[in-house]
Amino acid sequence: MKNFKCDECGKLFTHKSALSQHVLIHSGEKNFKCDECGKLFTQKVNLTQHLLIHSGVKNFKCNECGKLFIQKIHLTKHQLIHSGVKNFKCDECGKLFAQKVHLTQHQVLHSGVKSLKCEDCGKLFAQKSALTQHLLIHSGVKTFKCDECGKLFAKKNALTQHLLIHSGMKNFKCDECGKLFTHKAYLSKHLQIHLGVKNFKCDECGKQFAQKGYLTQHLLIHSGVKNFKCNKCGKQFAHKANLTKHLLTHV
Incomplete structure (x- = not known):
């Protein structure tokens, strides 16, 4: 029987000592x-229970994926991921989560608050x-290595995005000219051309470009570096595109 009741929240206890604890x-006292x-x-x-964190001992193992946990409660919460149950819903976008902590982390995206700063580059x-x-x-x-070409990536999502190139899938279409792209980021950069926005300026001659890649290619002209050589006549070019055009003169 639970005869000892908390006057604050109504919770019942079998022992008075448990109620006292x-x-x-509710008192806020932390001794x-x-x-x-x-x-x-x-x-x-x-x-x-907290001291287990400092011990590093992880005795609770997930039977589904083998992940280890310090506390049983953490394992119990983790197992919700495998159950497929998602009871925590974001009021902003409707996305569902298995754990409340994941919902809380997600809601930060909607707040627009970026309080975590990279000490190397300042990005938030x-x-x-x-x-x-x-x-x-x-x-x-x-x-993370691409099995198709061997290229390495620091992030898994970067590899996933890269694999789209090998798949040949181009799901992002420019409404202005109909050109297709494998990545949304590439389409966004391409749209700068149609908008006439040129934020990348050459410090040598002042010429402006819509994309950083175009500026990088342009700078080769000022560097004098010519890495593209015509196998027919030996003439060298700073850009591959110029060599391609030149080769037509030999046809």
């Missing part, structure tokens, strides 16, 4: 301190996971 939650990090807790049992991020992925770029570590 529970009441500390149990972690010697490792200084974090305070209202109950000793919570401190005991809304989510820690996005920053962590971004940092791989600066580390130089590239663990």
Whole structure:
């Protein structure tokens, strides 16, 4: 029987000592301190569970994927992912999540707040996971390899995007000229041409370009570097496109 009731929330307990411990939650009093990090807790049992984090011991294993957890509650929450149950819905876009913490992280995207800064380049991020992925770029570590061409990538999503090139799929169409692209980012860059926006300026001659790639190619003219050679007459060119045009004169 549970004869001991909390006057604050109505929760019932079988022992008075358990009720006494529970009441500390409502009082805000935290007498149990972690010697490792200084974090305070209202109950000793919570401190005991917290100490497992510092121990690094992970005794709770997911039977579905083998992932290990320090606390059973973390395993229980994780298993919702495999169950397919998604009870947490975003009011902004309707996206569903298996865990409340994932919904909370997602909602930061809608807030527009980007409080996480990359110390290397200053780029801001809304989510820690996005920053962590971004940092791989600066580390130089590239663990994701394309089986088609061997190209390496720092991020898995970058590899996924790259694979579209080999698939030949072009789902992004320019409404102005009908040109097709494998990536939305490529279409966005292409649209700058039709808009007449030229944000990339040559410091040598002042010529402006719609895309950074065009400026990079243009700079070869000023560098004097000519890496494209005609096999027919030996003439050299700074751009492959110019060599291609030149080859027509030999036809």
